[in-house]
Amino acid sequence: MSDLPANILVVDDERPIRRFLRASLRGHGYTVLEATTGQEAMQEAAARRPDVIILDLGLPDMDGTEVIRQLREWTSVPIIVLSVRDRESDKIAALDAGADDYLTKPFGVGELVARIRVSLRRAVKTGDEPVFEVGDLKVDLAHRQVTVNSLAVDLTPTEYDLLRLLVRNAGKVLTHRQILHEVWGVAYEAESHLLRVNVSNLRHKIEPDPNRPEYILTEPGVGYRLKY
C-alpha cells in the first residue's frame, strides 16, 4: 500500500449519507471526494483518479449500473455499491456490470471500512500470488494443493476450479451467473443447482462447521464471496 492516504469517491445524492461517510472515512484516514450524480461521478473519477468509488445505485440522473458500465470501459478502480435490501436484481446487475462489492443500506461503518481495505488490498496486489491463506485454509494454486489445518483436502476437479475462482477473487462478491460462467461455461449460466451442490460439497470439505460457514460466505440471492 502507498503511504499517501487513499482517495475515496463517495457518490450519493443524499446529503446526510455523504456527510456521515465523509466524517467517518476521514476519521479512518482517507481523503474523501464527493459526487451527487452519475455525470459528476464520472467526471470526478476521470479528473481525480480515486482509489475506491463508493456508489449508490439510486442516482437522480442515471442508473448506478450504467455508471459502473461506463467506468469499466476505461478503469478497473474498485467500486463498492451501496444498495437497499429489497433489490437483489439490482445488486446482481451491478455486480455483473463490474462492481467489486456491495453493501446493504443501512450498513455499519466498520463493515464499510473493512470492505474498502479489502478493495484497496486487491487493487495494489500485482501479479498472481501462488498461495492464498485465510484462517486455517491454505490454497496453493501453483501446486493445486488445498489444506485445512495442514491436512490435505481432496477436491474434485470442479470443486477445485470453483475454489480457485473464489480465491482469485477473494473478498469480491461473485454472482451465481459469473461463477457458473467461469467454472462450467456459458451454456450453464442458468444451472444454479450445479453451483449449490458444489458449494455445499466444498463447504463440507473445507469448513470447520458447514452449518455456519466461515470461508465461503453466502450473499443471499446474489452469490458467494470468499473471506479475505
Place this chain on the structure above:
Amino acid sequence: MSRLQFLESIGLVALATLLGLPIRTLLHPTNLVMLYMAAVVIAAFFLGRGPAMLASFLSVLAFDFFFVEPRLNFALADTEYLVTFNAFLAVGLIVSSLAGRVRLQVKALREREAQVEALNDFSRDLTAALSLDTILNDVIWHVSQTLGREIVVFLAQDAALERRAATPDFKLDESELAVARWSFENSQVAGLGTNAFPQSQIRFAPLKTLRGALGVLGVRPGTAGQVLTPVQGQQLEGFAYLAAMAIERALLAEQANRAQVLGEAEKLQTALLNSISHDLRTPLVSIQGVLDSLLEVEEGGENAVQLDQAARLDMLENAREETARLNRLVENLLDMTRLEAGTLKLRLEPGDLQDVIGSALAHLNDQFGSRPVSVTLVEGLPLIPMDFVLMEQVLVNLLDNAVKYSPPGSPIEVSVACQDNQALIRIADRGPGIPSAELEQIFSKFHRLNRPGQAKGVGLGLSICKGIVEAHSGRIWAEGRSGGGSVFTVALPLERATGKGREGRT
C-alpha cells in the same frame, strides 16, 4: 256463461220430470211442483243465475205439459194452476237471483282466499330470502305465477332507476321507462288500467317504504291490452308492498355489512398505526437519547454530565441494537406491504437448506450472544425449490422470535428432517411456550402474545412467515415442546408443485 250450463239446467228439469212421472198418481200435482223447485234451486247454486231462470221457465212449461190435466198439452182445465205457475215462476226467479249472488260471493271469496294464499307464499319466501338477488328472483317468480304476466323490477340507484330483474326477454321502450320513472317519482301506480298514462302497455306499482319509494314493479299482460281486474290490481299492490319491505331489509343488511367491514378495516388500521408508531418511535427515542447525551458530554459546559467510558460504550451499543431493530421492522413492513399488494414474486430456484440456515444464523450472529445454537441436518438432503432470500427472511424472523421470547443463554435448536415428500425445518427454543389457545392466532397479523415487557414487534413477523411459506406451497405451525418451550415447524415440498403459476425468474 257457457252453453253447457244451460244444457245442464235443461237436463235438471228433464230429470225432475222423469222422477215425477212414476209417482204422478200418488201425489197431488201441486206437490210435484217441489221437484221442479229443487231443480231450480240446484241450477241456481251450481249453474248460476241464467240457467236457473231458464230452469224456472222450463219447469212451468214441463209441469203444465206432463202433470196438469189435460196432460201432454199446454191447455189448462183448472185456471187455479195459473196462480201456482206465477208463484212458482216468481219464487224460481228470486231464488235464481239470490243463489246467483251467493255464487258470485263464494267465487269472490275463493279468489280472495287464493290471493291471500299467494301473498302468504310470497311473504314466506321473502322472509327466507337473505340476499337482494334471491328476493328479486322470488318477486319475479311469484308475481308472474300469480298474475300470469311478464314482470320487471327497477330499483333506485343514486337517484336513477336501474333495471335489476325481469322475466326473460322483457323489453321496454323509452316511453314505458318514462312511465316507470313517473310512478317511482310520484309513488303512485301508473300505466295500463290506471288513471296515469293508461295508454302504456305496462302497469307500474311503486315499491313504497316509509322512507320513500325504492323502485317500481312493472307487469305486462301476455296479450296486449288485457287490463288487470280490480282484485288483481289490489293484489299487485300487495305484492309491491311486500317486495318493498323485503328489498328494504336486504338493502339495510347490505349497508350494515359494509359498515361492519369498514369498521373492522378501520380497527385494523388503527392497530397497525398504533403498533407502528410505537415500534418506530421507541428505538428512535433510545437513539436520540444516546446521541443527545453524548453530544452534551462532548460539548462540555458547566452542567455537563460526566460519563465514563464504560457508560458511553453501553449507550452506543444500545443505540446500535435499536438501529438494527428499526431496520428489521422496516424490512417486515416492506415485506408485508408486498405480500398484501400481491407484488411479492417468488424466485424459485433449487436451494440448499443448510446454506439458507447458515445465512440466517450469520444474519443474527450478534443477537445470539452466549446462547448455544445447534443445527442438525438429516443426511442426503436434496436441493429444494425455494426463494432463497425470502426463505432466509422466514428463518431470520423465526430465530429472532426464539431469541426474543426465551431467556438469555437458553439454547436454540435448528433441525431439518425429511418426511412425506416434505422437508421439515424446526426451530425450537426453551422459552415459556405459547398458550395452546394462541398457537394458531400468532400467525395472524398484529397478533402479539400478551406478555408485559416482552412485546417488541408489530406482530407482523409470523404473518409474513406464513405468507411466504404458503407462497411456497408449504405450511408453518407452532407447537409446545416437552420439557418447556416452543417449536416452530416449516414444511416445504421437496419438489416444485406442478400447475402452480409461480415460476422462478432465471
